[in-house]
Amino acid sequence: MTKKIQIALDGPAGAGKSTIAKIVAEQLDFTYIDTGAMYRAVTYKALKEGILLDDAQHLKSMLEQTTIELQPSKEGQLVFVDGENVSAEIRSNEVTANVSQVAAHAAIREILVEMQKALASKGGVVMDGRDIGTHVLPQAELKIYMSASVEERARRRLLDNEKRGIESTLEGLMKDIALRDQKDSEREASPLIQAKDAIFLDTTNLSIDEAAQEILKLAKAKMV
Numbered sequence: 001m002t003k004k005i006q007i008a009l010d011g012p013a014g015a016g017k018s019t020i021a022k023i024v025a026e027q028l029d030f031t032y033i034d035t036g037a038m039y040r041a042v043t044y045k046a047l048k049e050g051i052l053l054d055d056a057q058h059l060k061s062m063l064e065q066t067t068i069e070l071q072p073s074k075e076g077q078l079v080f081v082d083g084e085n086v087s088a089e090i091r092s093n094e095v096t097a098n099v100s101q102v103a104a105h106a107a108i109r110e111i112l113v114e115m116q117k118a119l120a121s122k123g124g125v126v127m128d129g130r131d132i133g134t135h136v137l138p139q140a141e142l143k144i145y146m147s148a149s150v151e152e153r154a155r156r157r158l159l160d161n162e163k164r165g166i167e168s169t170l171e172g173l174m175k176d177i178a179l180r181d182q183k184d185s186e187r188e189a190s191p192l193i194q195a196k197d198a199i200f201l202d203t204t205n206l207s208i209d210e211a212a213q214e215i216l217k218l219a220k221a222k223m224v
């Protein structure tokens with residue numbers, strides 16, 4: 001019998017977490033949960049409703065009247081806000097540029113973290129984010145902290161954006177990524193830090209498959 005463990009995958013933007021998490025989840029027949037998509041969903045709705053992103057109270061009451069659903073599909077995880085499929089919209093430049101500000105509010109994190117804990121409660125999950133190993137699933141059987149150089153991460157995001165038809169430049173992306181890293185690491189509420197018991201994986205010189213295989217090996221050792 002293999003155990004339905006929880007795998008926490010944290011690290012900065014563009015480290016390859018979501019691509020690798022999807023492969024690992026598929027191979028293990030686990031559910032992949034992209035928590036960044038939830039912060040993006042809140043940001044998307046707030047922008048649409050014209051809510052000021054520094055108004056934590058207003059954002060909180062909006063979120064309390066919002067349903068966010070994650071649905072696994074062949075094309076990856078689909079995200080629904082109040083029943084509307086916003087999977088493409090939450091990846092727009094506008095949402096990407098504003099999501100750090102929303103994710104910095106403790107009141108918003110509290111609500112989303114509760115939802116994330118509930119989603120992972122039965123195990124058999126690969127959850128990717130920034131605070132999964134430190135706050136959301138501190139009891140996870142396997143914690144990985146994944147990173148890569150800023151330039152390599154920007155290069156990957158550029159390719160990803162090209163595929164999605166989003167315009168960007170390598171220099172612009174390097175600046176954005178460095179700034180987002182800084183905001184995510186320096187915020188007071190659940191900053192991006194490696195959990196003490198997380199395994200560090202530098203993916204700068206690893207292919208997607210090599211990184212996935214490394215995690216699968218670690219996961220299988222925990223599943224016996």
Ligand code: DC
Pocket residue numbers: 013035036037039040099100103128129130131132180184
């Ligand atoms: O992984 P991503 O780029 O989709 O994440 C979007 C933003 O949400 C990013 O600024 C970091 C933040 N985030 C967070 O604070 N905590 C998480 N568990 C996941 C994402």
